Amino acid sequence: MTDNLAPVDGELYLIKQFYSLPESNQLFAQLQADLAWQEEAIFIYGRWVKVPRLMCWYGDPDACYRYSGVNHQPMVWTPALQEIKEKVESQCQYAFNSVLANLYRDGKDSMGCHADDEKELGSNPVIASLSLGDRRLFKLHHKKSTEKLDIVLGHGDLLVMAGTLQHHWMHSVPKTKKLKTPRINLTFRKIKTDGCSRASAS
Numbered sequence: 001m002t003d004n005l006a007p008v009d010g011e012l013y014l015i016k017q018f019y020s021l022p023e024s025n026q027l028f029a030q031l032q033a034d035l036a037w038q039e040e041a042i043f044i045y046g047r048w049v050k051v052p053r054l055m056c057w058y059g060d061p062d063a064c065y066r067y068s069g070v071n072h073q074p075m076v077w078t079p080a081l082q083e084i085k086e087k088v089e090s091q092c093q094y095a096f097n098s099v100l101a102n103l104y105r106d107g108k109d110s111m112g113c114h115a116d117d118e119k120e121l122g123s124n125p126v127i128a129s130l131s132l133g134d135r136r137l138f139k140l141h142h143k144k145s146t147e148k149l150d151i152v153l154g155h156g157d158l159l160v161m162a163g164t165l166q167h168h169w170m171h172s173v174p175k176t177k178k179l180k181t182p183r184i185n186l187t188f189r190k191i192k193t194d195g196c197s198r199a200s201a202s
Helices: 023-036 079-092 193-200
Strands: 011-015 038-044 047-059 063-067 070-072 100-102 111-114 127-133 134-142 150-152 158-162 171-175 181-187
Touching: 023 079, 023 127, 023 181, 038 070, 079 100, 079 127, 079 158, 079 181
Parallel strands: none
Antiparallel strands: 011 158, 038 047, 047 100, 063 070, 100 181, 111 171, 127 158, 127 181, 134 150, 134 171
């Protein structure tokens, strides 16, 4: 693993070109064509709003995930996602059971500021984020101090968030007026296996 980029409170690692350029090109084309991309709405600030990107959720049968008022039942791993997962697990020395895939169609698509701190992820989750496609800015800021980090995630890069990072830092992928071509982001996670029962009961 590379040096920890988080100056305080957590662990943050960037592996540039985790996949080579030819491999990244092949994976991007395959995932864009094969994954079941869909437009979703989430419940936030008392109303339903469209998510400004396309999404899909894959994983083990019991890896259900609930956020912003929406239950996500995992679709079955595709061969490509399974292969990527195994490579990421080997790098991180950590087992994942699910992946959230996001497709940013252009610069107008974004990810709002948040922390991945849902109970289903456990107290100190390890989240591995693979970027494919156009470069996008990944912004982090500390919840209490003035610490900020700006990281440009490129084609084939792997970003790993771990330790207490989600307790202390927020992150986002902001909109941009720059001309941007599509980007796929895969965030591998480990969901507590009782997530399905909680999700169906809520």
